[in-house]
Amino acid sequence: MISFIGAGKVGSALGLYFKQKGFKISGYYSRNYIHALNACQLTDSKAFKTIPELLKESSMVWITVSDDAIELLGKKISEMYIPPYIEAFIHTSGVHSLEALLPLCKKGFRTYSAHPLMAFGNPQESIERLNEVYFTLDTINKELSENKQDDYMVNFFEKTGNNVLTINTEKKELYHCAATILSNYLVTLLNMSYEMFEKSGMDKSVIKEATAPLLNSTLKNIVESDKMKNALTGPIKRGDKTTVIKHLKVLQQIIPIKSTLYKELGKETMNMTQDYRLKDILD
Ligand SMILES: NC(=O)c1ccc[n+]([C@@H]2O[C@H](COP(=O)([O-])OP(=O)(O)OC[C@H]3O[C@@H](n4cnc5c(N)ncnc54)[C@H](OP(=O)(O)O)[C@@H]3O)[C@@H](O)[C@H]2O)c1
Incomplete structure (x- = not known):
């Protein structure tokens, strides 16, 4: 069950894309409920009014909010009750590393940064190109190396058919x-x-x-x-x-x-x- 926090361009397009690839989309939470509703209609899923409601019905949570909101949101979620069946939290920023989700990582959850190397516009048009898109994953950095970093995302992208690149976290700004x-x-x-x-x-x-x-x-x-x-x-x-x-x-x-x-x-x-x-x- 994949859910998205942030019903913008990336969240909407990825939801539609993953649904086409056979994954079940649980739904969306967004700052503006109407935006969550719009994304849900596209993906035949639910619009959640709160994050805890979304967490209850998710196994994989994509945090597709604006760059500046990721860190604060990660911290906020880490202070909530997180069901143990949640497998991973993933953000899609190209500039923030996976350290942006450190509080969640420290709580023992898998955290990833998976940046789709493409410019998103209209979700319907974006999904046509998503098949060819490379997703860039941060490599493990020192602070996080003791946590559960594994092939989880690589396996996920094997199922979607996307290529994966890895980048040293320290080089992410240049990237x-x-x-x-x-x-x-x-x-x-x-x-x-x-x-x-x-x-x-x-x-x-x-x-x-x-x-x-x-x-x-x-x-x-x-x-x-x-x-x-x-x-x-x-x-x-x-x-x-x-x-x-x-x-x-x-x-x-x-x-x-x-x-x-x-x-x-x-x-x-x-x-x-x-x-x-x-x-x-x-x-
Ligand atoms: N656009 C691209 O081409 C592209 C490409 C690769 C990666 N990315 C990355 O993908 C992420 C999302 O980008 P985007 O282009 O999809 O941005 P976007 O269209 O502006 O969408 C961001 C969404 O996040 C929601 N949001 C912001 N702060 C929030 C908060 N505190 N709680 C809940 N929802 C919040 C906004 O909500 P409301 O609309 O409901 O107010 C908005 O729908 C960013 O990290 C970006 O760097 C973007």
Whole structure:
């Protein structure tokens, strides 16, 4: 019986996904009862009004609340009566380690951090991608090593068919920073590019569609290239000095603040290719 505390994007999508994989979903508790009800409708399960009610009907509890709420919630649950048939508590944060659930761990319960490496949106769309998703588990850290850390989650993900990665707890912040750059800042970069297309006179309504083949072919090249630098095209790779000078000039005129970012990204590009022909211009 799987239950979720936190009926947001991740909780709703995982509930739907695990249900499709044949697991029984007990239900949801959330700060806002209406949100718990919405998630229950998706998963044909119960909306609990309190956490103790949820605990009574769970064997595996996923804590899918916002990052900042995990630690406090873990502590709060550890002060409640927890039925002995609860097998595990799992949070899904990419930045917090399993230490966030230390009070529960100290009470003898299995605790895990299982971060799904994907960006969740609408639950129905998210579950289509969840089959391919890797879940990253923290490795055991010193403080927790005496507790019950075992293959429980690995066995669980064998049943769902998901791949599992493990990460040293101490490296988790760096790991999450990498995921943020890949996902969030890609959106930021694209937004910056779309704004420039618009300023260049392109009709706003066609920008996304017109640039999709460029974006999709770039992503395909990245995924399929054995070396990142092989996915790169453009003036820095070609060493086209005049082109880069023109870019910097137009940025200075129209959106000067972006020229700093252009230069910094250009330097990163040179580091990747180990080709510093345009160093003078980008410094
Ligand atoms: N979004 C992603 O793409 C993604 C990807 C990987 C991992 N994660 C991780 O997954 C976790 C959940 O993220 P999310 O995107 O699903 O967030 P979200 O959509 O904002 O949902 C969080 C849910 O937690 C509930 N909540 C917050 N504090 C609570 C508390 N004290 N008690 C009970 N419920 C509480 C909220 O309740 P109400 O709505 O009822 O107020 C909300 O429904 C986070 O740790 C996040 O880092 C997210």
